[in-house]
Amino acid sequence: MSTAPNDYLLHLADNAVVLGQRDAEWCGHGPILEEDLALANVSLDLIGQARLLYQLAATRIGNGATEDTLAYFRDDTEFRNYTLVELPNHGALVGYAASDRDYATTIVRNFLYSALMVLVWDALQKSPDADLAAIAAKSLKEARYHLHHAADWVVKFGDGTEESHARAQAALDHLFPYTEEFWTPSAAEDAAIASGAATDVRTLRAAWDAIVADTLAEATLKRPDVRGYVPEGKHGRHSEHLSYLLGEMQGLARAHPGATW
Amino acid sequence: MNTPALKDWPLWEVFVRSKQGLEHKHCGSLHAADAAQALHMARDVYTRRQEGVSIWVVPSASITASNPDDKGELFDPAADKIYRHPTFYEIPEEVGHM
Numbered sequence: 001m002s003t004a005p006n007d008y009l010l011h012l013a014d015n016a017v018v019l020g021q022r023d024a025e026w027c028g029h030g031p032i033l034e035e036d037l038a039l040a041n042v043s044l045d046l047i048g049q050a051r052l053l054y055q056l057a058a059t060r061i062g063n064g065a066t067e068d069t070l071a072y073f074r075d076d077t078e079f080r081n082y083t084l085v086e087l088p089n090h091g092a093l094v095g096y097a098a099s100d101r102d103y104a105t106t107i108v109r110n111f112l113y114s115a116l117m118v119l120v121w122d123a124l125q126k127s128p129d130a131d132l133a134a135i136a137a138k139s140l141k142e143a144r145y146h147l148h149h150a151a152d153w154v155v156k157f158g159d160g161t162e163e164s165h166a167r168a169q170a171a172l173d174h175l176f177p178y179t180e181e182f183w184t185p186s187a188a189e190d191a192a193i194a195s196g197a198a199t200d201v202r203t204l205r206a207a208w209d210a211i212v213a214d215t216l217a218e219a220t221l222k223r224p225d226v227r228g229y230v231p232e233g234k235h236g237r238h239s240e241h242l243s244y245l246l247g248e249m250q251g252l253a254r255a256h257p258g259a260t261w
Numbered sequence: 262m263n264t265p266a267l268k269d270w271p272l273w274e275v276f277v278r279s280k281q282g283l284e285h286k287h288c289g290s291l292h293a294a295d296a297a298q299a300l301h302m303a304r305d306v307y308t309r310r311q312e313g314v315s316i317w318v319v320p321s322a323s324i325t326a327s328n329p330d331d332k333g334e335l336f337d338p339a340a341d342k343i344y345r346h347p348t349f350y351e352i353p354e355e356v357g358h359m
């Protein structure tokens with residue numbers, strides 16, 4: 001049986017836990033109660049995916065590794081997530097910004113990420129790594145819902161009022177360049193492809209482009225023209241935002257190692 | 262939380278059918294911009310603990326409700342007509358559970 005390299009499992013897990021943490025920042029602050037619950041559900045799905053992947057990786061790594069040591073006791077440079085998912089829930093702040101949380105940014109990010117993950121999980125549910133395939137099959141259903149939820153809002157924002165359109169387009173312009181990272185495999189991804197346990201994400205690009213094009217057309221939003229800089233979060237080279245996110249996420253576990261409640 | 266959406270978005274009544282249930286039961290209401298979104302939100306608000314396998318949403322404005330003041334004339338006359346209850350019938354053994 002070919003098994004996926006642990007670094008690849010951590011890449012998938014780190015994406016999920018970091019985005020889960022970002023989305024969770026809305027908990028109790030959602031634009032309306034119903035949406036607050038909806039986004040918290042997305043967040044809990046992502047954290048659930050991360051737990052399964054960390055548990056699998058911990059079993060394979062051995063040496064006392066647990067899901068908690070992997071999530072709470074690795075530093076930012078050891079995290080293998082896309083830079084996209086660690087960015088704050090806002091773009092460049094302007095003087096009239098009413099808050100440092102912008103729902104368009106959160107929604108557009110969830111859209112770009114879940115459009116990729118429905119394809120990745122769909123491919124991985126056929127992986128010869130049976131444990132990973134099982135996690136992928138479960139995660140696929142959740143990712144489909146996340147995509148549906150986010151795409152609905154992208155259309156409502158884009159094809160909504162003048163302000164909602166402008167904010168959705170601004171979020172898209174801000175975030176789209178970070179999707180370049182999807183298409184440049186890291187060493188962990190190359191190893192996963194070579195093991196036969198994972199699909200080359202580059203083969204999913206046309207399908208991702210089609211999902212994005214369909215939704216943006218309906219939303220009357222313009223796909224930004226992107227070229228140049230490719231972020232390297234999955235190589236462990238992150239933006240300045242990840243260490244603050246981890247500071248908040250890991251602080252309690254590090255202050256009280258091994259605590260239970 | 263900001264409240265403008267609560268003014269602008271219509272109210273929807275949510276009905277959920279549980280796995281064992283044969284009928285959809287009213288379980289609450291929520292605000293949503295349109296029917297499709299109301300379904301999504303109903304899923305997130307009312308079926309998070311595996312309560313259901315099917316959801317209906319209905320615009321609250323589409324429901325015509327009886328006036329509580331009419332309770333007397335509508336419902337009280339039924340109070341003394343116990344013969345309408347099927348408890349007076351002997352059910353033959355072979356019919357089984359009804």
